[in-house]
Every structure is written in structure tokens, then in C-alpha cells.
Amino acid sequence: MSNTTNLQLPLIDANQNQKYVTHNEALTSLDALIMIDVVSNALSAPPGSPADGQRWIVAPGGSGAWSGKDGNIAAWQSGAWNFYFPGQGWTAYIANLGALYVYDGTNWNPVRGAGTAAGNRLLNATFTLNQRGAASVASGAYGFDRWYVLTETGSVSLSGLTDPETGAIAGIRLTQPDASAKRIGLAQAIESANVRDLRSAAAILSARARLSVSGSIRYAILEWTGTADVPTKNVVNNWASTTFTPGNFFINTVNVIATGVIAPGASVWGALAGISGAFGASMANAIVFVWSDAQLAQNVTLDLDRMQLEAGAAATPFAFRPIQEELARCQRYYEKSYGQGVAPGSVTTAGISLCFLGGLPSAAYTGAAFVSFRSTKAKVPAVTGYSPSTGAGGKARDGAGSADVSVSIVGANVADSGFTWSAAAAGAAASLNLQLQWTAEAEL
Known part of the structure; x- marks a missing residue:
């Protein structure tokens, strides 16, 4: 008896007995392999009470009845496990991810539209956006959109890279600015609504990195299981520790999903080889973190x-x-009235919110205006006003009186959709001309 080429279905030999056995075996295989809908790709050991016909893709490290079956389709059929080794091009819908995957001959990968980044959970992954205009950023503070700095002490200098290597349109440079050597790094916490579907599922982190000196670059995938969207940003417990587990290098309140390290050589771009692991069932937020393994001297760059x-x-x-x-x-987390490339606090009237009325009897007027955000915010944001004429924070500009005045942005008048601001003119005038630049911060 032989088998078919693609699905390895048993063929009935003309002279064999009990032909129905082979026929039923082939039907059983077809039932498992046609319109493949698997429960999950996150389990490496068999579930306790599978229903007949249910299928799984065995996760790395298969154990028990699944030992040695990594990547196989495990089907519970007639009270026993049957395993089907996938062929290149096989597709399967993975229910726990809500996504279609294809087998490339080595691994199962998500099916994505060509040229899109639908699968990437990180935002500003090319570091193209720096709405804050951040140049020197303290540990725990946000700089380039969605990314925050972590360092042993003090601050880190940030700058953008244009066309840093073939295939990259932009990048970020972290410079160690202090005379005393220290470790530096960059992290991003992903909003719960954009990552919680990966509970009990595998994820992988990859990137490109370069140090200006010989040394190692470390990177990690972490999970936060506390209150969603309020993760502890400083995930480092002890920068000097060489044990990359909670309570050692990392704080106790995060789980370590995977870590990696590369040493690409001085001023050489290297791939952060993909590190993967499965998130837990209670994951609220995912965090990625990249940092220098050793303390860096002044002006060394990452x-x-x-x-x-x-x-x-x-x-x-x-x-x-x-x-x-x-x-x-990115504007879901940070938005500004200023044009792109213009740092908040700059002296400019381009993009201002304006409250203007002319032809009035001379008096000292109070005016108010509503600002609608371009993107609904992740939470009610913290809004800061700036004078467009001086850049002073907490001020609006009275154009009629040529003076800065205090601006009122009451919390009750701020929503995830927009805010109302008000200000009183500096003195009596026959017009009302109040101007405001602003920022809205809704980061995790």
C-alpha cells in the first residue's frame, strides 16, 4: 500500500483485505486536514479534555503525548491523538489568535497583506515620529512617539537617523551624555486592547541594532499582569545583575517571556535574532525593552x-x-497643535486654537474655545497650553492686548475626544483675540 503525494493519504491496494479500514483512515485524515481550524498554537502539552475532532498546532517543546511533534497538527480523533506533519503552503485558521497562518516548510507564519505592517504590535517601529521634539530625555520619560527611555541614572540624548542602512527609512540614536559610564535603553508598553488577544499565545521580537563600540546589546519581551494600561515603566530592578529574571535584573511585577543578546561589533548593524515565547493567560500589557549590556562611556551611541x-x-x-x-x-497617545517637526513651546502661531470676536464695545472679555482631537485618545489626556508668542507653558496669548494671560483647562472639560479652554483678556479692548498652542498626553 502506498500514499498520496501531498496529503499522504493511504491508497487502497487492489489485492488487500478489509479495504474499508484504509478507506476510513483516509477519510479520517481528510477530516483533519481539510479547512484546518485549530484551537491554539500556544500549547506544548495535550489539553485535559479535548473534544473529538479538535485540532492544535503543537508549540515548541512538545511533551507527553505530543513529545517530538513540534509544529505538527495534533488532532483528537476517536479517543486518540493523530499527528499530521504539515507541508509547505498548508494554511490553518488559529482560533486563539483569530488569524490565518501558513506553513513555510519550517515555521507557521501569519498571513498578511503584502506591504502592510498589520502584524506588528509596536507603533513608530521605524522611529520616524518625534512629535515632542525630544532631545534629552530622563529615565521613565517618553521621547520619540510611544518609546520611553530607561537608564541607570540621569538622562539620554535622542536623535533621529535618516536612511541608516539599506532597507531602513529611519532609526533612532541613543547617546550616553554623561562623564560617568552607565547603561542606557529604550522600551515600549503596548496598550492592552492591542495585545490582549495574544494571551496564551506565542509572540516574537526582532529588530536591527548597532553600537558605536564593541559590546553586547540585550533585548527582552516582558508581560505586565497588573491593572491594564498602568504598567510600571521602570522594569529594571538591578542594572548590574546578570540574571535576567524577576527579582534580579527585572522587577518582581513583570514576567519575562523571552530575552536575547547580540554582539555585532563596533559600528556594525546586527539583527536582533528573533526571540519568542508564550504570554500567560493573565497578560494585560506587553513590554519590549532593548538596552546596552555593559555601561557605556560618554558619547557612545546605541x-x-x-x-x-x-x-x-x-x-x-x-x-x-x-x-x-x-x-x-501615535496621536492616540500624544497630539499637539504645532506642526510636525515643531517642538512644543516653540514661538509660532501656525496651528493655533483661536477665539476671536471683533467690533465689540470696549471691555475686558473672557473667551472660550473647543478643540477636537484628530484621534480618540487612549484615555483622558493631560492637556498643556502654551503661548504662541513666548512659548510659555500654562499661558494663552491675548492678541488684542499683546500679553500672555493664564489659560484655564479644567479637567471636567477634557475628554478623549477633545477639550475646552478659556482665558480672560489682559484688559479692556474692542475685540477678543485669544490664541493657544497645546499638547495632549495620553501615554500608558
Whole structure:
């Protein structure tokens, strides 16, 4: 008896007895392999009470009845486990991820539209956006959109890179500015609504990195299981520790999903080889973190580009989002009235919110205006006003009186959709001309 080429279905021999046995075996295989819908790809050991016909893709490290079956389709059929080794091009819908995956001959990978970054859970992964205009950033503070700095002490200098290497449109440079050596790094916490579908599922982190000196670069995937969207940003317990577990290098309140290290050589771009692991069932937020393994001397730089966290156990090629889509996504967490490339606090009237009335009887007027956000915020934001004429924070500009005046932005008048501000004119005038620049911060 032989088998078919593609699905390895048993063929009935003309002279064999009990032909129905072979026929039923082939039907059983077809039932498992046609329109493949698996429960999960996150289990490495058999579930306790599978229903007949249910299927799983065995996660790395298969054990028990699944030992040695990594990547296979495990089907519970007639009270026993049957295993089917996938062929290149096989597709399966993975229910716990809500996504279609394809087998490439080595790994199961998500099916994505060509040229899109739908699978990347990180925002501003190319470091194209720096709405804050951040140049020197303290530990725990946000700099480039969605990314915050972590360092042993003091601050880190940030700057953008343009076309840093073939295939990259942008990147970020972290410079160690202090005379005393220290470790530096960059992290991003992902909003719960954008990552919670990966509970009990595998994810993989990949990127490109470069140090200006010989040394090692470390990177990690972490999970926060506390209150959603309020993770502890400083995930480091002891920068000097060489044990990369909770309570040692990392704080006790995060779980370590995977860690990695590379040493690409001085001023050489290297791939952060994909590290993967399965999130727990209680994951609220995912955090990625990249840092210098050793303390860096003054003016040593760490460069990053093309960061990607995606579902699955195999990294796929980096795909770019259109800049307008990336900006809209980042504005969910930070938005400003200023033009792109203009730092908050700059002296400019471009983009101001304006409250203007002319032809009035001369009097000292109070005015108010509503600002509608371009993107609905992740939470009610903290709004800061700036004078467009002096850049002073907490001020609006009275154009009629040529003076800065205090601006009122009452918390009750701030929503995730917009805010109302008000100010009183500096003195009596026959017009009302109040001007305001602003920022809205809704970061995790």
C-alpha cells in the first residue's frame, strides 16, 4: 500500500483485505486536514479534555503525548491523538489568535497583506515620529512617539537617523551624555486592547541594532499582569545583575517571556535574532525593552531601527506602515497643535486654537474655545497650553492686548475626544483675540 503525494493519504491496494479500514483512515485524515481550524498554537502539552475532532498546532517543546511533534497538527480523533506533519503552503485558521497562518516548510507564519505592517504590535517601529521634539530625555520619560527611555541614572540624548542602512527609512540614536559610564535603553508598553488577544499565545521580537563600540546589546519581551494600561515603566530592578529574571535584573511585577543578546561589533548593524515565547493567560500589557549590556562611556551611541513584535514563533520580514497611518495611531497617545517637526513651546502661531470676536464695545472679555482631537485618545489626556508668542507653558496669548494671560483647562472639560479652554483678556479692548498652542498626553 502506498500514499498520496501531498496529503499522504493511504491508497487502497487492489489485492488487500478489509479495504474499508484504509478507506476510513483516509477519510479520517481528510477530516483533519481539510479547512484546518485549530484551537491554539500556544500549547506544548495535550489539553485535559479535548473534544473529538479538535485540532492544535503543537508549540515548541512538545511533551507527553505530543513529545517530538513540534509544529505538527495534533488532532483528537476517536479517543486518540493523530499527528499530521504539515507541508509547505498548508494554511490553518488559529482560533486563539483569530488569524490565518501558513506553513513555510519550517515555521507557521501569519498571513498578511503584502506591504502592510498589520502584524506588528509596536507603533513608530521605524522611529520616524518625534512629535515632542525630544532631545534629552530622563529615565521613565517618553521621547520619540510611544518609546520611553530607561537608564541607570540621569538622562539620554535622542536623535533621529535618516536612511541608516539599506532597507531602513529611519532609526533612532541613543547617546550616553554623561562623564560617568552607565547603561542606557529604550522600551515600549503596548496598550492592552492591542495585545490582549495574544494571551496564551506565542509572540516574537526582532529588530536591527548597532553600537558605536564593541559590546553586547540585550533585548527582552516582558508581560505586565497588573491593572491594564498602568504598567510600571521602570522594569529594571538591578542594572548590574546578570540574571535576567524577576527579582534580579527585572522587577518582581513583570514576567519575562523571552530575552536575547547580540554582539555585532563596533559600528556594525546586527539583527536582533528573533526571540519568542508564550504570554500567560493573565497578560494585560506587553513590554519590549532593548538596552546596552555593559555601561557605556560618554558619547557612545546605541542605534535601533525596524523593531517588530508579532504573533507566532517565527519572525517575518519587516513591513512598513504608511506615514499617515503611523501618525494617526501615535496621536492616540500624544497630539499637539504645532506642526510636525515643531517642538512644543516653540514661538509660532501656525496651528493655533483661536477665539476671536471683533467690533465689540470696549471691555475686558473672557473667551472660550473647543478643540477636537484628530484621534480618540487612549484615555483622558493631560492637556498643556502654551503661548504662541513666548512659548510659555500654562499661558494663552491675548492678541488684542499683546500679553500672555493664564489659560484655564479644567479637567471636567477634557475628554478623549477633545477639550475646552478659556482665558480672560489682559484688559479692556474692542475685540477678543485669544490664541493657544497645546499638547495632549495620553501615554500608558
